[in-house]
Amino acid sequence: MHSLPWIILFAPLLAAAGITLFTLRNPARSALLSVSAVAVAFVLSVVAFLVFPAPSAPVELSGVWLAVGSLQVEFGVRLDPLSLVMLLIVTGVGGVIHVYSCGYMRGDRGTGRYFACLSFFTFSMLLVVLATNFLQLFIGWELVGLSSYLLIGFWYERESAAEACKKAFLTNRLGDVGFLLGIILVWATLGSLHFGELAAVLETTPGALGAVASLAGLLVFCGAMGKSAQFPLHVWLPDAMEGPTPVSALIHAATMVAAGVYLLCRVFFLLEATPAWPDAAPAWLDGITALGVVGWIGGVTALLAALIAVQQDDIKRILAYSTLSQLGYMMMAVGLSAPVPAMFHLATHAFFKALLFLGAGAVIVSLHHEQNIWRMGGLHARMPATAWTFLIATLALCGVPPFSGFFSKDAILAAALDPARGSGGLFLVGVAVAFLTAFYMTRLVLVTFQGTPRSAPASEAVETSPVMKWPLVVLAVPAALAGFWSIDRFLDRHFHPAAAAPASGWFEQWVAPLVHAPLAVLLSLVAVGLGFYTAYLLYRGAATDPLPAKLGLLARGMRAKFYLDELNAWCIRLTHDALARLADWIDRWIIAGVMVRGTHGTTELVGRALRLVQSGNLQTYVLVVVLGIAAVLWLALGPRP
DSSP states (O other): OTTHHHHHHHHHHHHHHHIIIIITTOHHHHHHHHHHHHHHHHHHHHHHHHHSOOOSSOEEEEEEEEEETTEEEEEEEEESHHHHHHHHHHHHHHHHHHHHHHHHTTTOTTHHHHHHHHHHHHHHHHHHHHOSBHHHHHHHHHHHHHHHHHHHTTTTTSHHHHHHHHHHHHHHHHHHHHHHHHHHHHHHHHSOOBHHHHHHHHHHOTTTTGGGHHHHHHHHHHHHHHHTTOTTTTTHHHHGGGSOHHHHHIIIIISGGGHHHHHHHHTHHHHTSOOOOOTTSOGGGGGOOHHHHHHHHHHHHHHHHHHHHTTOOBHHHHHHHHHHHHHHHHHHHHHTTOHHHHHHHHHHHHHHHHHHHHHHHHHHHHTTSOOBGGGOOOHHHHOHHHHHHHHHHHHHHHTOTTSHHHHHHHHHHHHHHOTTTOOHHHHHHHHHHHHHHHHHHHHHHHHHHSSOOOSHHHHTOOOOOHHHHHHHHHHHHHHHHGGGTTHHHHHHHHHOTTSOOOOOOHHHHHHHHHHHOHHHHHHHHHHHHHHHHHHHHHHTTOSSOOHHHHHTHHHHHHHTGGGHHHHHHHHHIIIIIHHHHHHHHIIIIIIIIIIIIHHHHHHHHHHHHHHHHOOOOHHHHHHHHHHHHHHHHHHHHSOOO
């Protein structure tokens, strides 16, 4: 049984290697190999979930991989409630998306390359999930970045896709620099990279990190800001929609962007260590903690992305900004010292957001790759399976009971109202985001699926093939019911192993939010209801968007993403581009001009002068010799000072 996690980890890697070496030009065999590998990984993940229950101590299988002086790094796998849940999400949701891809990518000449990259990404993500130490996790972290670069830029012949993958790669590198510095700081201070050893040290000695505790937590958070697209490193995620829609569902809804939340929950012991700053730090830093920064950056990201989503017209970009907003919810929960609600929402979000992206992909394929929602309409009658499953996912995203998102989102809002750890400001942000989520998703559903067709492709749309339709039906089940599966109770065993909650029935699960946080539930449902009603009044039967005329400058700002891309470009021109121009001037005029060409030119001039002396005239040579002898005699026999 101990070989199970190793097979889970390496099956997708073997599939990626097999496709690259043997079946790259055979789309059918490439798809079969990739789907088979992730299916095997999912089945074995279910077996591991059943065989390895959640004990007080995690199960680790590892061996020494790297030993340099006092640094000893192991390569292994770690099974605990956190990694078991993520295994099921990565392989389960990933498996459904692999099957869906068989229909979506049919006829594409790069299908073999697509499935090779998809399998490589799955391996990279599993390496992050199963890592036992910081170094192993960082390697998987970087491989996730590489594979996402390949998938975002899959259609690299399109300039927009090529630019999007570069933007994603470089933006993530900014965050990863801080992450790497954080890893080095933790190792230099505590002398270990192993999660179990670090947690044990900080549990017995919360102040072991000393004056660098807050700095170490924030540096590690930099990596999560990049991968989970938190403000101000969020700008890459909407552009990443240039990749195929199944890639958006897998990488940018269910797995890759969730890696940052998973990282913070994995090293939560580091974030909650006794906060401290170096003595030389400014006094105003004393009131700032790593968890406080995480919570407020999450809140700002959630609110900002929800506002931008209100005025987007591209169906995939609306869902992309929705993903940003929900990731902000998760980060907000981590900052509120509530990692269980954060991971709970990560799990439910993986189900309903993947379903939304796959539903959007079905619409795009049926409408001959049209993505503007104002050129759709009336699709409910023509694509009923897609419409109903999309509606289920929408209700889950908005937090409507009894759908899964209701339980996980309200757990976060309840944490914000908790007197022991909550924040009134973050709670108000969460309620505002709930209103905006209901508003822009109702707008999306009404404009896309209701009314009359607004274009010829919309009037001719038909339901997609079974290989694309049935994955939607499969994902609709957890999107609707995952709130009743006690995911939060299972995860709680990881963070509080000594206080395992007793099992409860469906009715107890249903009323639990009302019992524990009735005010949070009430205000959340009121906000959602207002969002539904407002959007219904504005967009019922609308042929064009009425909001710009009502909001004016604010609507233009939302549509332009509050000009954050332009602000980033200006900052880059002011810093990076200015340094590049300075380096170019130094290289062109100082190094190449003065040093290289100057040396060359001086040598050439001296050579030309010496060449003039060689005239070939004997009388001139005799004259020069006589003058030389006279000069020597004058120097030797002339008057002395």
